[in-house]
Amino acid sequence: MPIRPENRDRYPKNWPAISLDIRTNRAAGRCECTGHCGLDHDGRCQARNGQPNPVTGSKVVLTVAHLNHEPRDVRPENLLAACQLCHLRYDGPHHRETAARTRAAALAAAGQLTIDLEATQ
Template sequence: MPIKPENRSRYPKDWPEIHLAILERAKYRCEWPGCGAGHHHVGYWRGEQFVRMPQVLKDAGYKAGDIVICSDRSELKLLRIVLTIAHKDHTPEHCHPDNLAAWCQRHHLAYDQEHHKTTAYMSRKQRACTLELPL
């Protein structure tokens, strides 16, 4: 996930090297238990499992973003996996390797879901200049 401009100053100067070290530790695969999707692999999700694009689709010229019509008339959207580096404690300044994980965007977003809900609520509240009233 891209770093928001307002948070850029919270990351250490050597973030590119840290980022690369975590990707290398993960062998360029998602570290979420049972995932293993590879950085820049193209394929599709089947439930919780990422399936790499079969060679026959590559040979036919399919690429990320294309929709494949299956024999049962269902559709598969091909996508490109991008690994992101997650801060497990949601604190960009805390860059110890134990606090960082190489996750595909799907699992990074799943992990951050509650945190995003909270921060989105607070952001909306600040923009609206409203107060929290006691019940």
């Protein structure tokens, strides 16, 4: 997955080399997901870089996911070579949480008041 320009400083300078090493040497061009994404792969995901995804049929572009969602943490055990499907499914809950915080911060910055429903009960 491409890194957004505003997030590039969150990754180490040698991220392209680290990512390439994980995808090609360790994973040998195959998704390493064994259910991290919530799908039952019956072992390891069968998606291979450049081939049609066995689930979606779209061309696989192997990516590298950070299991703890921290781009600076490039320890091998925190990285997972993943097809787009597995990567997006794994990151989904984190993306929803981040988006909700971003929306709330934007509303607060615009002067929007919030109601604490728990305090009113």
